[in-house]
Amino acid sequence: MLEVLAVMESQSRLITDELVEQVMSVFTSKVGVLYLHSDQHSMERLFCKLGLPENAQLQSLSESQVRVFIEFASQSDFIGCGHIKQIALDPIAYGIPQCVTEKALKVFYQQVFSGSKFYLFDVLQGEHQEQAVIIVESNDSSVETRLLNSDRQQQNFFCHRPLKRELIKQLLTALQHAGITEISEPELVARHNRNTEQTLKLLAPELPVQRIDF
Secondary structure, three states: OOHHHOOOOOOOOOHHHHHHHHHHHHHHHOOOOOEEEEEHHHHHHHHHOOOOOOOHHHHHOHHHHHHHHHHHHHOOHHHOOOOHHHHHOOOOHOOOOHHHHHHHHHHHHHHHHHHOOOOOEEEEEEEEEOEEEEEEEEOOOOOHHHHHHOOOOOOOEEEEEHHHHHHHHHHHHHHHOOOOOOOOOOHHHHHHHHHHHHHHHHOOOOOOOOEOOO
């Protein structure tokens, strides 16, 4: 999603809240649910910033608290998703302007608080326990099932590239049909893969990387 908006921005499109809503609406109507996670520690810091107890619940926030929550939750200090946080911290390295990330997060949270079932926000508990990075290149649909079945004794980072390519294709086709933008599929896939591996190197440099292509 962020890569799509970044390419549009590079095409001299003005990235407004309305345009972000349009792109997200196309995704949720043609591709699937938009998902974002945070973590327990980031949420606790954010609630503390709002003067709320650490165990506060999102559904209990007042309208004014929701507005402040969205403002702070879109800033790097309170972003709980490691990948999105790195994008916000180093927009040049990722090729995604900070304003694009902030607008996308704000629109996402606005949809979450509006009660839309097509926007899913989750808060992960505890610490990362992953022991390896597995990048799936194979188009064999049984590969991931076999890997997941063998992964019950340990947790791994999974990156399923054929699935990501298919989702990107669906989104770009839908955006083109809606007359919103035309973007090269290979360009976007390359951007996405490069940014994913950039984050893995930053956040999990010590983990072994296994590439599956058969």
